[in-house]
Structures are given as structure tokens and as C-alpha cells.
Amino acid sequence: MSNQVTRRQFHREIGALGGALVIAVGAGQSRGGDEEATSRPACDFQASFMTWDFPPRPDPRPYARHNCPLGNKARIQLDAIVDVTDEATGHGERFVLIAPCRAEWVYAEDRLFQIPSREYRVIYSLTLQRSMGRSISVAGDAPHGRPVSDDFRSLEIEVKTFDRTRVEKTPAEINAATAAGLPLVGRTTLRDPQRGERYVLEYPIKTMNFRPENASFQVDTGPLLVPDFDSAEPARIDRLEMAHVAYNRLDRAEFILRRPTPICDADGKELCRVLHYSDVKEHPASNEILSGRLA
Numbered sequence: 001m002s003n004q005v006t007r008r009q010f011h012r013e014i015g016a017l018g019g020a021l022v023i024a025v026g027a028g029q030s031r032g033g034d035e036e037a038t039s040r041p042a043c044d045f046q047a048s049f050m051t052w053d054f055p056p057r058p059d060p061r062p063y064a065r066h067n068c069p070l071g072n073k074a075r076i077q078l079d080a081i082v083d084v085t086d087e088a089t090g091h092g093e094r095f096v097l098i099a100p101c102r103a104e105w106v107y108a109e110d111r112l113f114q115i116p117s118r119e120y121r122v123i124y125s126l127t128l129q130r131s132m133g134r135s136i137s138v139a140g141d142a143p144h145g146r147p148v149s150d151d152f153r154s155l156e157i158e159v160k161t162f163d164r165t166r167v168e169k170t171p172a173e174i175n176a177a178t179a180a181g182l183p184l185v186g187r188t189t190l191r192d193p194q195r196g197e198r199y200v201l202e203y204p205i206k207t208m209n210f211r212p213e214n215a216s217f218q219v220d221t222g223p224l225l226v227p228d229f230d231s232a233e234p235a236r237i238d239r240l241e242m243a244h245v246a247y248n249r250l251d252r253a254e255f256i257l258r259r260p261t262p263i264c265d266a267d268g269k270e271l272c273r274v275l276h277y278s279d280v281k282e283h284p285a286s287n288e289i290l291s292g293r294l295a
Contacts, residue, residue: 041161042185042290043081045204048160050098050124051075053153067107071153076101080224081159081202084236088196095125095240096157097225100133123225123240124148124157130237138260138273145237162292171215174289178210178217182291186219188245188253189286192229197236199227203245205289218248219289226255226281244277253285 056071080097100121103114119133123145130145148155162183168174177184184205191198201224209218222244231239243255261276 041163042165042187042292043078043202043204044160044162044183044292044294045078045185046183048078048158049075050078050096050155050157052148052151052155054151055153065105065108065111067105067109072106078157078159079203080222082225082227082240083200083202084227085198085200086196087191087198093125093236094157095123095225095237096159097121097123097132097223097242103133123237124155125237126155126157128235128237130240132242134275136274138275144233145235163295164293166291166293168289168291171217172212174208174217175210175212175215177289177291178208179212182293184208185290185292186221186245187288187290188247190227190253190283192227194229197227201226201245209248216248218246219287220244220246223258226257228257243281247285247287250287250289251284252282253287254280254282256280 052074054068054072054074056069059066076098078096079099082095083092084095085092098121100119103118103120104112105114116135118135121131121133123130123132127148128145129148129151131143134142166177168177168184186201186203186205188201188203189198190201203221203224205219205221207220209220210216223242224245225240226243226245227236228239228241233239242258245253245255247253256277257279258275258277259279260273261278262270263272263274264270
């Protein structure tokens with residue numbers, strides 16, 4: 001099998017802009033020896049991207065220095081995926097979190113970074129976008145989801161998968177895969193019994209603690225997307241938060257969510273609020289640790 005995976009593509013029109021949304025899913029599969037098939041192959045995050053096409057549009061700010069007479073296209077790597085399923089109807093929806101970049105003056109001659117600096121990071125589905133990039137200090141309410149057709153001619157989410165995926169079922173297997181230097185992907189399933197929804201979180205495991213002598217392991221990685229089960233927001237995209245996850249067993253997970261967090265002086269007086277990972281939630285979960293291989 002070659003390293004180029006087969007792709008299936010699903011198209012949906014973007015309103016009056018006439019573009020197409022595309023999501024491409026690799027058809028990787030397990031094969032050979034003790035490789036074990038999974039419900040679906042693991043995402044190869046290093047090869048998975050969101051790409052949008054932004055039309056020519058003037059920036060109304062008088063100091064703007066973009067030089068984009070043709071508009072702009074950007075390809076940004078994926079940091080995490082979450083698939084949400086209505087357990088009663090089986091209807092599903094996929095959201096992705098893109099990797100961050102800094103606000104920039106695109107194609108300007110010099111002084112490319114915008115000052116004051118801010119982070120560009122967004123959650124996308126096939127139809128919605130929600131900005132997660134904010135200033136250092138927190139002011140105002142968090143952005144809500146809105147149509148991708150507000151901004152883009154087209155948007156593509158391309159999820160490539162490994163040719164072979166194996167579920168590392170035991171601590172000993174997890175240690176062996178870690179020591180072998182294999183790419184590791186986490187897949188965590190959570191349920192929201194009140195709404196009757198199932199969330200499957202998928203993310204690259206960037207940090208794995210392991211001790212082969214006693215088969216200990218502990219995942220500590222992020223950022224990823226996690227549902228806020230306490231949120232009253234009606235739209236799914238608005239109930240997702242950025243978090244890091246930690247676990248050392250396969251039936252529970254701890255998440256530390258990014259929240260507005262007070263900064264206080266020595267007397268306890270609140271000076272401002274910043275976005276920081278400060279709210280710990282623990283959930284029953286089904287964790288899978290997957291190793292991926294290319295052919």
C-alpha cells in the first residue's frame with residue numbers, strides 16, 4: 001500500500017458564495033500480524049488540515065496593512081477533532097480545532113506581526129465557525145458560532161488517517177508502543193445523559209509518561225476540545241471548550257478547561273481576568289490509546 005491514502009469527499013455548497021465545503025477522510029486500515037482493526041482508523045494529525053479561501057475584502061481599520069487584492073488561502077494543521085452524535089437519532093456532527101497562529105498583516109512588505117498581538121484559533125464544522133483566539137486579558141463575552149459562509153468562498157477539512165491503526169489495550173502494550181517511538185493518538189468517549197449525546201474526542205498524544213518496569217502510563221496532552229456539560233448554550237459549537245486531558249487508566253479522564261481566570265494583587269483585589277487553564281473536571285470515560293503506522 002502506498003503512503004497516499006484513498007479519500008472520500010463530501011461536498012456542501014456555501015450559500016451565495018458558490019464555493020464548496022469538503023471533508024476528506026482517509027481509508028486507512030489495519031493489516032498484518034497482530035494489528036487490530038478499530039471502529040475507525042486513527043487520524044494522522046501531522047497530515048490533516050483545514051484550508052479556507054477568503055475573498056478580496058477591504059479591512060475597514062484605517063491602519064490595516066494587508067495586501068490581498070486576490071483574497072487569501074490558508075492551510076492550518078488540525079490540533080483536535082470531536083464527533084458529536086445524537087444517540088436517539090444517530091445524527092452526527094464533526095468539529096475540529098485548528099492549531100494557533102499570531103495575527104498578521106498578510107503579504108505586507110514588512111512588520112508582519114500585528115501589535116498588540118493576539119492569537120488566531122478557531123473551531124470549525126462543515127457549516128459553522130467559532131473563534132477561540134482572544135486577547136491576553138478577558139473583556140466581554142466569548143464569541144458564538146456563526147456561518148462559515150459569512151467569511152469564506154470555500155472551506156475544506158481534510159482528515160488523513162494512518163494506513164494501519166492498532167489499539168494498545170494494556171499498560172504493557174501502551175509502554176511498548178511508546179518506547180518504540182510510534183505515533184500515539186488518544187480517543188476519549190464521553191456521554192451527556194441529559195442531552196442524550198455522545199462525544200468522541202480524538203487528539204494526538206504529545207506527552208506520554210511511562211515506566212516499563214511496572215507498566216505505568218499517564219497521558220497529559222492538549223489542547224483538545226471538550227464539551228462543557230454545565231453550559232446552557234443551545235448550539236453544540238458554543239458548548240465546546242479548549243482543555244488539556246490527563247489520565248492513567250482507561251475508564252476515567254480529567255480535563256482542565258480554559259476559563260476566564262482572575263489575577264489578584266497581594267491583598268486579593270482582582271486586577272483583571274485572563275484566559276488560563278484553571279477549571280478541572282473529572283468524567284467517567286472510555287479511553288483508547290491508538291498507535292499509527294504508515295505503509
